[in-house]
Amino acid sequence: MLTKRLAVLPLTLALTAAFGAQAATTTKYLIISENANKQIGQQVVEHLDDGLTKVAFIYKDNGRGPELAEQFRLGADGTMTEYSVKGNSTFGAVVDEQFSRKGDKAQWKSTSEQGEKTVSGPAAYLPLNSSFEVASVAISALAKAPDGKLPLLPSGTLSQRVLDSVEVTSATGQKQSVNLVAQTGVGLSPAFYWTTTGDKPRLFGIVIPGFGNMLEEGWQAAAPLLAKHQKAAESQMLTDIAAKLQHPLTGLTVVRNARIFDSEKATVGQPSDIYVLRGRITAVLPAGSPVRDADNTIDAANRIVLPGLFDLHGHVDRWSGTLNMSAGVTSVRDMGNDNKQLQAMLDETAAGKLMAPQVVPAGFLEGESPYSANNGFVIKDLKGAKDAIDWYAERGYPQLKIYNSFPKAILKETVAYAHSRGMRVSGHIPAGLRAQEALDAGYDEIQHINQVLLNFLVKPDTETRNLNRFVLPAEKVADMDFNSKPVKDFVAYLAKKQISIDPTMSTFAFLKQKDGDVNEPYAAFASHMPPDVARGFKVATMKIEGDAQLKRYEKSYAKMVEFVGIMYKAGVPIVAGTDDIPGFTLHSELGMLVKAGLTPAQALQVATRNGARYTRTTNDRGSIAPGKLADLVLVDGDPTKNIEDVRKVSAVVTRGYVIYPQEIDAALGIAPFVGDAPKVAKNSAAVAEVYGGSNEGALNRIETSARKRD
Structure with a gap:
């Protein structure tokens, strides 16, 4: 989604397009939400006649977004010789970054890092926070590169290839051809851009099907056509990836010598x-x-085999499946998406064209306001809410998620109607209400630990649709008395009613991150990530002024984690969700559960048994038993004793395929977490019967087929 792209610009953008000294020009791009069909941001680019480029970038959705002011100059090779950006990031952190290159000496400094390097030839600096004009510069510089590659600073290499070409028409009838390019080498998935053509191409726009687009002003009508072509190009890439990394298990497969994790008892059994x-x-x-x-036979060699892990707070896209699979996450509850795009992804996954976990969709329901999140259905009255619930129920959604701007006056009737259609109801707490009031209206679950604790921090007029929902808990939880009667009564109510809590502790660690330090949930896997990704882990998210405020935020976050443990021990159902980097932060969430006081085995139980319980999929998933889906995760080490061993996934069996994280890691530039992986041994006699010949002939055919696949 564009929301996520813009929230992690340092992981998805690269550098520079040559506009040498010329007459001053201004190019304006509009950011349009597809679901709401309204402008939610813009980028204004001024190319001055002295060679300086100035950029004003702003984007606001869901009560937050970055505001940046950039300027830069380009050298003869089309890469930046000077660059600076100031402003604030998506959640309010200060952005202040500079880069310069004089001859072969490059220097850079930001709020989280500084460095220098001697370079020769073209090299493009990768800012930690930037507008999309930085990508425009890269488009031009890469077009000049003979091999389509450009060295990056501080490290890495950016590549670009053209995938498609389309003729578009403006609102005034003007026509032009634009190209779709895919850039790789930055982040964990390709970045797709639409560019102008010719010998000096630049950014024409960005389209993210299902969420929105950023196109030059006057060309907005081209968005549906561009989205159609981009989806086709992406789908072909993803189909190729799925074919390469999903190895089908045809016929009967036996996974031998497996030490099975019993998710009901939270124990490990004898080899099976x-x-x-x-x-x-x-x-x-x-x-x-x-x-x-x-x-087929797979020798688990006495490895512990877990039921497939659940992430109960995802926002799936077409590129997140590989990350989930490599981490053993075989089921994800989607907690907010574009309805049309999610339905398409479900179809593609079922057809084997998309490498993805099995998705349990939660229908997203928001109300109209300047702070609205533009996913799912945005409604204004009870009739609209009921119509949306009917749409979700007819498509088998087992759960409804209500968001910040939902009209509180119709909350109780809406929840009752969802229940009448057989759906669970969860969500954020609508502005103007406390968590207790949402529970009184019938909520079955609450998303996020901040939404739980805001119950004790808000008044009826407190605005919680902006950054207040993060700042208030960061400021005030430090002083909360968890032994007070109101807190104890609330916890007892949650336990009595069996209200499940989706705390997403890992994602909320940003509340206390200091610039220059690796954020806590990322620390265990940062060294495995590509350098540009790991570099982004050191960038603060919140605006934290001084050591005193930092210590207060650290104390508040520690107490949030403590409160999750208090709820669990009181009998409140806890589920494991990320709302962050797929796969890897699910492991981090389990680590935070252990920090909250659960044993490693209990944390695994939360991610398996509880995952199935609160997605209503217990008949199919959550444990390893005859009749259930074969979602199996083979793990090195013993995560029931050391939760960090859950990262050592050696193989995953799901949907009739075996998947090897090592292969995914190699494709994404990730350092593997395990050494050897258990391979599939084919029964030569059975294979010979299938191929209709001798064993030797059948094996020769397999070898020939394997060479073709390679």
Whole structure:
């Protein structure tokens, strides 16, 4: 989604397009929300006649967004020789960054880092926070590069290739051809841009199907056509990835010598053999039991095998599946998306064209306001809410998520109607209400630890649709008395009513991050990430002024984690969700649960048994048993004793495929977390029967086929 792209600009943007000294020009881009069909931001680019480029960039959605003022100059090779940016990031952190290059000496400094490097030849600086004009510069510089590659500073290499070309028409009837390019080498997925053509291409626009676009003013009518072509190009790339990284398990497969994690008892059993056919478990027998005509064997070699992990707070997109799969996350509850795009992704996953976890969708319901999040349905009255609920119910959504601007006057009737359609109801707490009032209206679950604790911090006129919903808990939780009667009564109510809590502690660690320090949830895997990604982990999110405020925010966050432990021990159901980098931060969330006081085995239980319970998929998932989906995660080490071992995923079986995280890591530039992985051994006699010949002939055919795939 554009929301996520703009929230992590340092991970998705690269550098420079040559506009040498010329007459002053101004180019204006509008950022339009697809769902609401309204402007939510803009980028204004001034190219001055002295060679200086100035950029004003602003984007606001869901009560937050960056505001940046940039300026830069380009050298003869089209890369920046001077660059500076000031402003604030999505959540309000101060942005102040400079870069310069004189000859072969490059220097840079920001609020989180500073460095210098000797370079020769073209090299493009990658800002930590920037507008999309920086991508425009890269488009031109890459077009000049003979091999389509550009060295990056501080490190890395950016590549670009043209995927498609389309003729578009402006509001005044003007026509031009634009190209779709994919840039790789920055972040964990390609970045797609539409560019002008010719010998000096520049940015024409950005389209993110399902969320919105940023196009030159006057060309907004081209967005649907560009989205159609971009989706087709992306789909082909994703289909190729799925074919390469998902290895089908045809026929009967036996996973031998598996130490199964019992998610009901939170214990590990004796070695067993797990039989899998057509994506389901057919039997679980003691290890070494006679095997009759199995087509494939995977030797788990006494590894612990977990049921597929659940992330109960995702916002899935077409590129997040590889990250989830590599982390053993085989089920994700989507907590807010574009309805049309999510339905398309579900279809693509079912057809095997998209490498993705199994998605349990939650229908997103928001109210109209200047702070509205533009996902799902944005409604203004009870009829609109009921119509939206009907749409979701007819498509099998088991849950409804209500958001910040939902009209509080119709909350109780809306929740009752969702319940009448068989749906659970959860969400943020609508502005003007406390959490207790949402529970009184019928909520079954609350998202985010800040939304829980705001119950004790807000008044009826407190605005919680802007950054207040983060600043208030950061400022005030430090002084809360968890032994006070109101707090104890609230926890007891949650336990009595079995209200589930989705705390997303890992994502809220940003409340106390200091510029220059790696944010706590990222520390365990930062060294495995590509350099540009790891670099972004040191950038603060909140505006924190001075050591005293930092210590206060640190204390508040520590107490938030403590409160999750208090709720769990009182019998309040806890679920594990990320709302952050897919896969890797689910592991971090389990680590935070252990920090809150759960044992590692209990944390794993939350991510397996509880995941199934609160998505109503217990009949299919959450444990390893005959009849259930064969979602199996083979792990090195023992995560029931050391929760960090959950990162050591050696293989994943799901939807009739075996997937190797090592292969995904290699494709994404991630340093692997494990060494050798258990491979599939084919039963040569069974294969020979399928191919209709001798064993030798069948194996020769397999070898030939494998060479073709490679």
